Amino acid sequence: MASVYETRLPVRDYNLATTMTSGQVFGWEQIADEWVGVVGGRWVRLRQETDAIIVRTAAPQCEWSWLKEFLQSDVELRAVLATFPKDDPHLRAAVAACHGLRLLRQDRWECLASFILSSTKQIVQIRQIVRTLSERYGAEVTVPAGQPPMFAFPTAQRMATLPEAELRECKMGFRAPYLLGTARRIVAGEFVPESLRQLPIAEARAKLMALPGVGEKIADCVLLFSYGFPTAFPVDVWVARALSTFYYRGRAVKPERLRRFADKHFGPHAGYAQQYLFHHIRTQRE
């Protein structure tokens, strides 16, 4: 197969814009009807067509499995949705409102770091911090002629060398020591991101929660968005409110209990259900 700069990934039930704006990834930029980001150190530009995603890279590629993995474009969404409870009007409404919403499969460190930065931050602010970090400390990636410069998310190795004050200058506030502490544990070999892949979800979650700045919620984001544990179910303030309203008559229920409810109620792809509920309530607000 010849190396090429462009390809066309056939997709079904895939809404790129909905997926990119659903609070999973923070490093992608929309330019007109296209999305520009970095995957595995490669500059990538994506454009949605009805039944395909048009891909442009800066360097010729001889295969695209790395991108299909990120986009999860081979996942049959219908098969996932078919596992949802049939008699749940709230989930049904969310699915109807968010056609083609997908879970991506992100780089583990970038996902972990991004969500350590996410606590009590709005998504627009998380995006701003991630962009600043990348521009200041990330590797510059090759871009096509005429394109603006682009930077990868900084590695844990680079991050671990930085004084806390420099991280605070990226506006991450009290999260700086958390991020720094986690980066240093990775560099020291005390936390090996790849080692979680084959573990039972409870053990993987426990290892993540042992990191500074990582509690239940952030651990579940990382388990869902970068490790692909299908039942990981992040309970943030939005999801907690929605579940409480929909299934507990507005009663306040603790996140750990909500997670157990979700496991039972939403089934083997509870994480997908979570993403539909989250995106739906967030886009219906006001």
Place this chain on the structure above:
DNA sequence: GACCAGGACCATT
């Protein structure tokens, strides 16, 4: 200006 944001952590009960 008050209130909130894809929370975690620590000190008290």
Place this chain on the structure above:
DNA sequence: AATGGTCATGGT
């Protein structure tokens, strides 16, 4: 085990 305060920063 269960609350309550605290931690930065910016949007609405």
